[in-house]
Amino acid sequence: MKSLHLGVIYLLSILPLLAESGATTLNDDVLGLIVFKAGVEDPRSKLASWNEDDVDPCNWAGVRCDAKSNRVTELALDGFALSGRLGRGLLWLQFLETLSLSMNNFSGSLSPDLLRLESLRTLDLSANHLSGTIPDGFFGQCRSIRDISLAKNSISGKIPPDVGSCSTLVSLNLSSNQLSGSLPSEIWSLNALRSLDLSDNSLVGEIPLGISRMFNLRMISLRRNRLTGQLPNDTGNCMLLKSLDVGENQLSGDLPYSMRNLSTCTYLSLSSNSFSGELPAWIGEMNGLETLDLSGNKFSGGFPSSLSNLQLLKVLKLSDNSFSGGMPDSLAACRSLLDVDLSRNTLTGNLPSWVFESGFTQILLSGNKFSGPIVIPPLTDSTIQVLDLSGNAFSGKFPNEVSNLRSLEFLNLSFDSLSGPIPASVGELKSLQVLDVSGNRLSGSIPLEVGLAASLREMRLEKNSLTAEIPIQIGSCSSLAYLDLSQNNLTGPIPETLANLTNLQVVDFSRNQLSGTIPKQLADLPHLLSFNISHNQLSGDLPAGSFFNKIPPSSVTDNPGLCGSVVNLSCPGVLPKPIVLNPNSSSGDSSSNPVLSPSNLSHKKIILSISALIAIGAAAVIALGVITITVLNLRVRASTSNSATGLALSDGYLSHSPATDANSGKLVMFAGGDPEFSAGAHAVLNKDCELGRGGFGAVYKTVLRDGRSVAIKKLTVSSLVKSQDDFEKEVKRLGKVQHPNLVALEGYYWTPSLQLLIYEFVPGGSLYNHLHECSASDTLSWQERFDIILGIAKSLAHLHHLKIIHYNIKSSNVLLDGSGEAKVGDYGLAKLLPMLDRYVLSSKIQSALGYMAPEFACRTVKITEKCDVYGFGVLVLEILTGKRPVEYMEDDVVLLCDMVREALEEGRVEECMDGRLCGKFPLEETIPVIKLGLICTSQVPSNRPDMAEVVNILELIRCPQDGRQEEFC
Known part of the structure; x- marks a missing residue:
């Protein structure tokens, strides 16, 4: 590295001499590029074509020239994996119009002279490791610059007021840095600006007035900062605005009346703030809206009828507010609307039938006060895929017409007041993956037709009044991974057909009246994590198998007839009468039965029990086996x-x-x-x-x-x-x-x-060892864990880009090199097998419990990259908590996903983090990463993000704080 620096210094010292002497044919462009190359590291040899003996750089990698002057006008080295600092060699490229160095590893601070290049129009240094503050006078040197992106770096400090000097600027992106301080009012002087992205920083204070001066503005994002106060009254005067995102700040107050002017706006997100008041009627004048997200605020009152004017609206998110009244009929007129989320408000009244006829694909109404029956009209072309009506007061029968919802994948009617039987028509829902009707008043038997729901992966019928036996047809639900029938009045035996469900992970039959013995075939279930049969009337011994040998006593308690080591009760043995053998009798003389003849009682007797005979036979078999194995x-x-x-x-x-x-x-x-x-x-x-x-x-x-x-x-x-x-x-x-x-x-x-x-x-050992077998003094820091998660995500995104599915994501398949960088192994090996048998894979390859996606063992569901996403999500939670995906406690089996989800919902995130971190982790990073992990482990594959999206999300999550960077990040 020292020789590299000396080379750069030497080149810089002789540049003027070479340029003036004419002793060389090198022009300024060649000299500048060679000096730039000398100051960077090029691990992939991407700049191998850059040769100082070549007087024409126009054919060099990443270099473009003007056809007439033959001078360099564009330097685009995006994703070249270059590192080092941005040297002064770039300043020799006097005709450079585009400088794009994104997605590299450049470090150090910004050069104050970069914008001095008179011809420069585009500067993109995003997704590097630049740090320090924006130097004084940086923006003051703007000449004809049009686009600047410094996004996804570690730049800190305030946005300097001279940003208003760049009068020709069309796009400014400073997102995903560690910028702090208030938003300078001078930024509104950029009246040529069309796009402004300052999201994912730590900006504070109020948004200054003056935004109306930006009459060309099309997009502004201030998302994920710490801005306070109200939206400026002149916000709506930017009448060309198409996207406005100020979500996840601390803004409050009413919405400014001027926003009614934003008729061309297509995307509006004010989510996760403290805006209050009623939803204004003028919202209907924003008739260009396609997405409206006001979730997580303090809005109240009813819905204005003007919502019907939003004919282009596709996504409406109004959850987690205090809206009241009934389901707004105005939504029925929104012909483009697909996704409606009104969860967790105080809405009342009946559910109108038009909800099922409006072409929606997702309807989320949980946590309200709706009541009355659920009436589903006759339908032939229903588009609803997700229907969540849980946590309301719906009553009446479980609608038999549910079979009309042919596209349904997720149905949640839990914790309402439904009564009567579960209709047999549930079996007609061929796409249904999740059925949750727990916590109702359902009665009668479980319909036999449930076995026809071949795609069903999760069935929750607990806390009802179901009776009769568990139908054997349930063994035909080949995709089933989660089955909860607890707290009902079910009787009879546990069906043997349950052993057909090779994807089963969690079973809960507790608090019923089941009887008989437990089928021995259940010991062969390969992925069983929890099997709760407590508080029943079962008898006999438990199946012999690795899971049942370690089953917690709490899972089998209160079954008086059960026996075995788990319940500390010996199983009764059968002692048969002895068999008397006469060694002197002839085997051929059967007519007189010499063995039992009184005349033979005087001879010496050999008395052997059946158990002794079995022992003798077993000994012979063992001896033969030993010889064979040898x-x-x-x-x-x-x-x-x-x-x-x-x-x-x-x-x-x-x-x-x-x-x-x-x-x-x-x-x-x-x-x-x-x-x-x-x-x-x-x-x-x-x-x-x-x-x-x-x-x-x-x-x-x-x-x-x-x-x-x-x-x-x-x-x-x-x-x-x-x-x-x-x-x-x-x-x-x-x-x-x-x-x-x-x-x-x-x-x-x-x-x-x-x-x-x-x-x-890879010398650093496996991630599993670092998480579960290293001492507290060698524990991974928060930043190391975050980098490992990001590295794993990038590797999987790369594999998926190449159409390669890993199939075997787990911590023991992630190695750490000498610098702590994550390296994923064992990828793509399943393709070495003659056929992709998911049962072979699940039993032999993905042997670690807890990482396998629920759909993996289902023959009717296509295995996709989303299986890797599920395993990645589990791995994220394992890295954060330091706990294994499945933890066997003294009296229970704990699934990591469930434990973390519960902690998040109850606000106990800090409790579930790895204790060896000693609290040294930033919650503003921790909570989003946990949420990302839980989203990746969604039961519905389509709800999981792609790995490329995961990478983008993680890079956006990076710690935005300035003062805590050194301590936590």
Whole structure:
């Protein structure tokens, strides 16, 4: 690095001499670019084409020139992974119009001279690691600049008043930094400005008057700051405004009357503030609105009839306010409306039938005071996918007409006052994934037709008055992962067909009147996390299996007939009468029954019980098994020895030649070089070199002859691996996947009986070890955890961009390098199997409980990248809390997602964070990350974000505070 700095200093010192002497043909552009290159690090060699011996830079990577003058006019190096500081070499590019260096790793402070370039029109330094304050006079040098973006950096301090000097500025983006202080009124002097984004900072104080001077403004976002006071009265005078977002601040008061002028505005978000008063009638004059989000405020009163004028409205969010009155009929006239959320208000009255006929896809009305029956009209083309009417006072029957809602995926009618039976028509909802009618007064039996709901993943019928037996047809709900029938009056046995539900994770049958024994087949359920059968009349022993051997006593309590070690009650044995054998009797003389003949009682008797005979037979079987296993082990060792010998001695293995030798196998290293192992192939199979084991096989560390350490994965799924051609094609595809947050696949070895994958060696150990096995003194800090989460998200986004699904997200598959950077391994290996059998994957690969998406074991649901998103969400919560996805407590099984969700709802976030952080984490980052993790673990795949969206969200969440940056971030 020292020599690099000296080179830069030397180049800077001779530039004037070279330019004046004419001793070289290098022009200012070449000199400037070479000086710039000398001051940066280029790990991917993206700037390899930049050569000082080339007098024409117009063909260099990222460089564009004017066709006539041949001078450099554009430098676009976005996403080149460059690092270092922005040197003065850029100032030599006097004809530069566009400078775009976004998505790199540039650090240091802003150069005060960047805007001195007279021709510069666009400056984009977003998504880097720039820090410090905006230097004095930075904006004062604006000449003809039109676009400036410094978003997603760590720039702090105040926005300088001279920002008003950039009179030609059209777009200014300073979002996702750590800017503080008040918003300078001079910013409203930028009357050419069309887009202003200052979101995700720590700006305070009131929004100054004067925004009306920005008559060209189309978009303004002040979201996620700490702004107070009211919206300026002249806000509505920006009549060309299309998007206004001031959500998540501390603004209050009424909405300014001038906003009625914003007839072209399409997006308005005032969410999560303290605005109050009634929703004004003039809101209907904003007839260009497509999204209206006023959620999380203190609005009250009824809804104005003028809402019917919003003919373009698609999304309406008015939840978490104090609106009253009935369901506004004016919404029926909003022909474009799709998403309606009026949850958690004080709305009353009946539910009008037009709600089901208006083309809505999502209706959320939970937590209000609606009453009366739920009347669903005859429909043929219902578009409703999500219907939540929970937490109201709806009464009457569970509507049989629910089958008319053919597109329904989520139905929540919990904690209302519904009565009568569950209609058989529920089975006609082929797309239904979540059914929650808990906490009502439903009676009768569970309909047999429920087994027809093949997509159902969550069924909650608890806290009702259901009777009769649990139908065996429930075993046909092949996607079911969550089943709660607790606190009813169900009788009869637990159906054996429950064992067909291989995706089951949580079962609760507690507080019923179930009887009989527990089916032994339930021991084979691979993903069972909780099985509560307490307070019933069950009897007999528990099934023998890994889950039931560790089931908490609280899950089986108050079943007097149950026996076994869990309930500390021995199961009664059967003592049969002894069998008397006469050794002197002839087996052929059966007619006189010599064994029981009185004449034989004088001979010596052998008295054996049935249990003794079984023991003798078992001993014989065990002895035979020992002999068989010994022979097999000798064969395996011989085979392994032969393989190792072949590996160690064969030239075919140790060379880079792709030629295949039947005895030695085929080794390919993607980067070339000498791949021979310094310790011989025995190191690959040496137990002492083993790093760990996973669903695909064991991993060993070894050293190549060039001294470089690598990790070798010895696959143990050889019987499932594809043919050699298919195997090599898929492995070579994975070998081309390159990302800083992915463990690089460097080569492979193939024989029909042995396959090895050669990876880069990552020295820092697994994330699992750092979270669960390290001492408190070595715990990960908040910033390290945040960076790890972001690194994992970026790696998955990259994989999904390449159409690769990981399938096996868990903390033991995330490694940390020497600098603490996260590297995800084991990606894409499922494609090595001949067919994507999700049952094979769920039992062999995704063995860690808690990470697997609910839809994974459902044959009728397509496996997509959203399965990775679910596993990522669980991993996020694991990183934040330091707890495993499933925790076995003394009397219960606790699911991490449920525990964190409950803590968030009750305002106890700090309690569930990893105690080793000692409270050193910023809640303004922590809470959004927790919410993101919970959203990623949504039961409905379509509700989970894409990983690319997750990356963007995480980068927006970064700590915005200036004073706490050093302490927390």
